[in-house]
Amino acid sequence: MTPLVSVIICVRNGADTLGRQLAAVEAQRSTHPFELVIVDNGSTDGTAELIRHWAAEVHDAERFPVQIVDGGSVPGIPAARNAGIRRARGRVLAFCDADDAIRDGWIQAFGDALRDREALAGGSVHPHHPGDSETGASALGVVQTPYLSHVGGACMAVTRAACDAVGGFDQTLPTYGFEDVVFSWRVQEAGFPLLSVPDAAVDFTVSGNSASIRKRFRLGQGRVLMARRFPAYDARRYTVGGTLKDAVGVSVGVLGAALRTRSVDRADAGRVVAAWGCVYGCIVYGPLGGLLKRRLGARSGTGS
Structure with a gap:
């Protein structure tokens, strides 16, 4: 039977956490046929082995089919999700x-x-901090912005026609x-509406410190690109000099507070x-980034 819904999970080095989500999918009861x-996305920590073991030994194959996709050739969430979309049948x-x-x-x-x-x-979305026994109050997955509303990638669904x-x-x-x-x-x-579906709920795990730091840097980097592509969302003109000044100012302020309190919030x-991520974004997406790409491309072309 062709599934109506394709549940797509992208993972990279999730051996310690993926089992909880797989169990949640396995426990679903739906009148709609679905697949997983x-x-x-290029895991190196035993995630692939966990997935294979779950699919072969734990999952009830009579309930819904499972497809396992090797999406490690291109890192990152956008590429991994696109790899899942290409294989999905729903x-x-x-x-x-x-x-x-x-x-x-x-x-x-x-x-x-x-x-x-x-x-x-x-x-x-119901936020959950690792180690806490309870989840926070729910927040609807539709977020308002100065431009258009958006949904969060951790709890969203789209029809094939709209995606394509x-x-x-x-x-x-x-x-x-x-x-997202x-x-x-x-x-x-493209002319498609955005819907709020409160009954589609997820317990959302708030990232730990190390993962959160990496994500904050990427968010700072992405903020620059978003401002340049969507000025109605963020009209600020990000420059290397301006963001560098901001980053130094924020760093000095936080360092001073840390020395006074002997702790870092x-x-x-x-x-x-995030401030240093903005600096990096200005370099990557600005004239300097273009120059570096051209220089590297020229050197690669000459074999040097």
Whole structure:
């Protein structure tokens, strides 16, 4: 039977967390036929072995089919999701993250919402900090911005027609950050509506310190690109000099506070990293980045 819903999970080095999400998918009960597409985006920690073991020894193959996709050739969330889209057979493409857990009724809710209409939909998100026994209050997955609303990639679904109309996720973006925002905007620009589906709920795992730091840097980098592509969203003119001044100022301020209190606030550390990510973004996406690419391309072409 051809599935209506294709659940797409992209993972990289998720051996310690993926099992929780797989169990959540296995526990789903839906009147809509569905499949699971797992994209391994170049894991090196035993994730591939975990997936194979789960598919062969734990999963009940009579309930729904599973496809395992090697998506390691191009790193990053946009490329991994596009690899899953290419293999998916469903009319509805539903995305969730490897370190979260979808709640009962997630597939049913997205299937009900998109079965008879072409659209993009976002569910509700319940933040969960690792080590805590409880999750936070839910937040609807539709976020307002100065330009257009968007949904979060950890809890979203889109019809095949809407996805194909915009060519999937934008792989020119950084490997993390804003891919769900840009996708949402492009789908709406193409004429498709954005829906809120509160019954499609997910327990969202807040990243630990090391992962959060990496993500904050990529978000800072992506912020520059977003401002240049979508000035209605962010009208600021990011320059190397301006962002460098800001980054130094933020760093000095946070360092001073850390010396006084003998501790570093996590949010302050994130601000520092994001500020330096903006500097990097100005270099990569500005004239200097273009010059470096041309120089490197010329050297590669001459074999030097």
